[in-house]
Amino acid sequence: MRKVIIAGNWKMNHSVSEVLTFFSTLSEKRKDLEALENIEIIIAPGFPLLAYAQSLAEDMNLPLKISAQNMYYENKGAFTGEVSAEMITPFCSHVIIGHSERRSLFFDTDEAINKKAHQSLSSQLTPIICIGESEAERDSNQTLDVVHSQIKKSLKDISDIEVSKVILAYEPLWAIGTGKSASTDQAQEVHQSIRSYLSELYSPQIASNIPILYGGSVKESNCSELLNCPDIDGALIGGASLEASSFVSIINKIKYFSK
Ligand code: PGA
Numbered sequence: 001m002r003k004v005i006i007a008g009n010w011k012m013n014h015s016v017s018e019v020l021t022f023f024s025t026l027s028e029k030r031k032d033l034e035a036l037e038n039i040e041i042i043i044a045p046g047f048p049l050l051a052y053a054q055s056l057a058e059d060m061n062l063p064l065k066i067s068a069q070n071m072y073y074e075n076k077g078a079f080t081g082e083v084s085a086e087m088i089t090p091f092c093s094h095v096i097i098g099h100s101e102r103r104s105l106f107f108d109t110d111e112a113i114n115k116k117a118h119q120s121l122s123s124q125l126t127p128i129i130c131i132g133e134s135e136a137e138r139d140s141n142q143t144l145d146v147v148h149s150q151i152k153k154s155l156k157d158i159s160d161i162e163v164s165k166v167i168l169a170y171e172p173l174w175a176i177g178t179g180k181s182a183s184t185d186q187a188q189e190v191h192q193s194i195r196s197y198l199s200e201l202y203s204p205q206i207a208s209n210i211p212i213l214y215g216g217s218v219k220e221s222n223c224s225e226l227l228n229c230p231d232i233d234g235a236l237i238g239g240a241s242l243e244a245s246s247f248v249s250i251i252n253k254i255k256y257f258s259k
Pocket of ligand 1: 009108171175176177178179216217218236237238239240
């Protein structure tokens with residue numbers, strides 16, 4: 001059985017005071033977060049706020065994990081402005097790797113994403129590896145080829161044992177931040193194809209245990225139908241994760257789903 005995973009990607013949002021407001025509201029709504037057995041909740045703040053978010057979650061006894069939004073693949077050295085796995089591991093358990101904004105705005109290549117995946121796994125950080133096609137690629141029927149190629153390259157030389165610790169997130173670029181989510185048919189088709197491609201690369205048993213999240217304009221109004229799809233195991237949420245009340249509403253809608 002796979003866990004349902006709800007991850008909030010805050011991107012470059014939330015100052016110290018906003019983080020406090022978010023966690024205080026979450027704490028007020030803690031009843032909604034109690035007894036969540038089959039669901040994992042993850043919040044990904046910006047680098048400087050990881051330690052603060054982690055200590056607030058601990059102090060308020062909130063059942064959630066903290067993720068970074070990126071990292072560099074070298075562990076130390078002359079890489080001005082970069083942040084290593086070693087620097088973040090005391091403050092988080094997960095790291096988002098290869099988000100489409102990193103790929104398009106900061107030139108993260110599949111090769112770099114693969115190196116980051118290796119480094120995160122050897123640093124005991126769970127990578128959330130993002131993949132997804134552009135609108136032009138979808139329009140020219142290349143979605144599955146693009147996604148399979150991203151998976152193959154980002155998981156290069158990752159062993160059966162290591163891949164069992166990986167989380168994948170399918171995020172079609174045209175759905176990110178646009179308010180226009182993939183339909184359940186579109187999302188399920190890609191998720192199912194990802195799972196069968198993982199079966200080919202690894203084994204059906206391994207593939208059936210890898211969580212595959214959907215991301216792209218997930219909100220309260222569409223989360224249930226998306227999470228109802230058999231191969232969608234959770235959501236990576238940007239905009240709708242910024243306000244604690246909308247994030248908790250999403251959790252409330254899907255917290256008794258099982259996969
Ligand atoms: P969105 O972002 O929910 O605002 O579309 C998702 C993401 O980029 O991870």
